[in-house]
Amino acid sequence: MEFAYSARLAELKQRGRDLAKKLTAFEDECEEDGRLSPTSRRQVKEIVLESGLSSMNAPIEAGGAGLSCLEQVVVEEELGALTNGLWAAVWRPTAALLIAATPEQRERYLLPEIRGTRFGGRAVTEPGAGSDPKAIATTAVRTPNGYRISGEKWFVTLGDIADYFVLAAVVEPEHAPTMFLVDKHLPGVECIEMPKYTHQFAYAHPHFRFTDVEVGHDAVLGAVGDGLRLSQATFFEERILVAVHALGAAERALASALDWARDRVQGGERIIRHQQIGAMLADSAIDLAVNRTFVHQLAWDVDRGSDLKTLNAKVAMAKISATEAAGRVADRAVQIFGGRGYLRSNPVERIYRDVRVDRIWMGTSEVQRLVVVNELDKRGLDGLVHFSDPATV
Ligand SMILES: Cc1cc2nc3c(=O)[nH]c(=O)nc-3n(C[C@H](O)[C@H](O)[C@H](O)COP(=O)(O)OP(=O)(O)OC[C@H]3O[C@@H](n4cnc5c(N)ncnc54)[C@H](O)[C@@H]3O)c2cc1C
DSSP states (O other), X not given: OOOSOOHHHHHHHHHHHHHHHHHHTTHHHHHHHSSOOHHHHHHHHHHHHHHTOTTTTSOGGGTSOOOOHHHHXXXXXXXXXXXTTGGGGSOOOOHHHHHHOOHXXXXXXXXXXXXXXXXXXXXOOBTTBSSOGGGOOOEEEEETTEEEEEEEEOOOTTTTTOSEEEEEEEEETTTXXXXXXXXXXXXXXXXXXXXXXXXXXXXXXXXEEEEEEEEEGGGEESOTTOHHHHHHHHHHHHHHHHHHHHHHHHHHHHHHHHHHHHHOEETTEEGGGSHHHHHXXXXXXXXXXXXXXXXXXXXXXXXXXXXXXXXXXXXXHHHHHHHHHHHHHHHHHHHHHGGGGGOTTSHHHHHHHHGGGGGTTTSOHHHHHHHHHHHHHHHOXXXXXXXXOGGGO
């Protein structure tokens, strides 16, 4: 067992930290305006390109950074310290594209996305289909030249800057869940709402309507009927990122609360010496250390190619545990700051709002618990709570 950073991981961690530091300069603008101005977007993009950390999940030969899962975790934890969703500025193609794009789709979508000249939004959720993807009502009806897509997609993150969607629809009449690549400029694609959310985010999560949108046969990503598998592949990667972002946010909140508690004097004592405040700090340090260890071990497991079904349940465990811990840490940090913790100018207040969604998107905590219990029922306890056996990896 080796629990120290290698020289390579330490270097990546520092690069992630440097990038996050540069992007912190844009937090106040996002908080004030609820978005980034076009000028700031250009600056952010240049900073991200310079860092060499964009598309870190994509292979080097395609122009990505080619990082392993553990390497990505180490970088993304640093980016998680950014409030207002600025971590999303460090773009990456969806796993579904990396896995299933044809050579033509790679040229048209994947390579430009890696270069930062195109962006995709993931359009899965609908008014009647959230946790239950089998309820998806968006249809793709066969036509002589391809498919005609109709339906509504909600909460499309990056939908404002995306110029295409990775969209889930059911092909009729066989009712086969399928992923499509749909260009945003096509006739029949309409943004119907730009809702406001609890957090202020660098980009938007709009709702879209698709009315008789005509696409060719070449718009199918993977195969007809492959939609749920591809959607799962996307979530697998993104859930690990959600877990690790939450920990980056939690560390920033805790570090800030700790500094404050060491300095602030009330009742003749530094507040860290008041037992109730000290206990909150201790509990937060435990939440952070335990979850960080588990998420890193999970990423290491992913890189070793352990059994996918078990890994999927471990990813669910990591997402539940890390995001719920981050919620507790952020809540305590606000409390430790007192009234100052409730000021929007305090990053701790923003983290408190920011991490709330991590228990909802990419699979709610409740549904992730179902994934864990399902694995327990099918394969028992060992795979989830023991370390990998050398013979199996
Ligand atoms: C800011 C934001 C950004 C998002 N970005 C995207 C995006 O880019 N693309 C995209 O496709 N979607 C996106 N989503 C949607 C997100 O993934 C869904 O909100 C989430 O999957 C939950 O679906 P829902 O909101 O319909 O809630 P529901 O599925 O209706 O759930 C409501 C409640 O019931 C619980 N529940 C549901 N089923 C069960 C069950 N079987 N057992 C126990 N409890 C259950 C849930 O846990 C939840 O507490 C985003 C959401 C938000 C808020």
